Amino acid sequence: MSLRVIMLGAPGAGKGTQAERLAEREGLPKISTGDILREAVTRGTPLGEAAKEVMESGHLVGDDIMIALVGERLGEADCGRGFVLDGFPRTVPQARALDGMVAGHGPLTVLHVKVPLEVLVRRLSTRMVCHDCGHNMAPELTPADPCDRCGGAFVQRADDNQEVVRERLKVYEEETEPLVEHYRALPTFFTVDGDQPADRVSEDIRQAIARSRAAAAGSVGRS
Numbered sequence: 001m002s003l004r005v006i007m008l009g010a011p012g013a014g015k016g017t018q019a020e021r022l023a024e025r026e027g028l029p030k031i032s033t034g035d036i037l038r039e040a041v042t043r044g045t046p047l048g049e050a051a052k053e054v055m056e057s058g059h060l061v062g063d064d065i066m067i068a069l070v071g072e073r074l075g076e077a078d079c080g081r082g083f084v085l086d087g088f089p090r091t092v093p094q095a096r097a098l099d100g101m102v103a104g105h106g107p108l109t110v111l112h113v114k115v116p117l118e119v120l121v122r123r124l125s126t127r128m129v130c131h132d133c134g135h136n137m138a139p140e141l142t143p144a145d146p147c148d149r150c151g152g153a154f155v156q157r158a159d160d161n162q163e164v165v166r167e168r169l170k171v172y173e174e175e176t177e178p179l180v181e182h183y184r185a186l187p188t189f190f191t192v193d194g195d196q197p198a199d200r201v202s203e204d205i206r207q208a209i210a211r212s213r214a215a216a217a218g219s220v221g222r223s
């Protein structure tokens, strides 16, 4: 059975980590728009050139660019059985465009990962990620250790400094949080408590996915 998931949550809510675990468990591609943009910046492509300054200021890259980018990616063969989207949609126009892209492919499963504001600020300003693969540094490691995935060095993300973090959280509240209302009425919408150890969050997500599958099967059975 196919599974199309979006992870909704503020920067620092743990969406990336959980999206990666879920995608691995389900054998689906994880599509992180932040990772795609950061790679484009590193490679100096036209997309990267357009996105660099916007990202460094904590603002959002334009809807048209993001919708085209995701539309193209979701059309690739590995998305045939579904996907886990991390960081998209982030605005109401992006959500409407995504609704159109997946229309007729079964319901979207929406996982709203909720974390209190003060926890987000603390997590973001202390977060270290691998310079080479973007993987988050595990709590048992120190910044002097090599990345446990690829051996790269841990660094702070350019947009994880305090001033930009504040801006990103404000942008989240204004532009992205309204998506909770956009999706809340779906029987496949779930709120997950993200202020728990990562393994507990993963377990809650596993249960939400099982309930989502049951809800989707029910609605197929009724129609």
Ligand code: AMP
Binding pocket: 011, 033, 034, 035, 037, 054, 055, 056, 058, 059, 060, 061, 062, 066, 086, 087, 088, 089, 090, 094, 159, 168
């Ligand atoms: P993230 O890694 O998801 O926190 O994304 C890092 C930055 O990339 C964001 O602060 C935005 O500047 C940009 N970005 C990522 N996804 C999107 C999106 N769906 N729409 C607009 N900008 C995005």
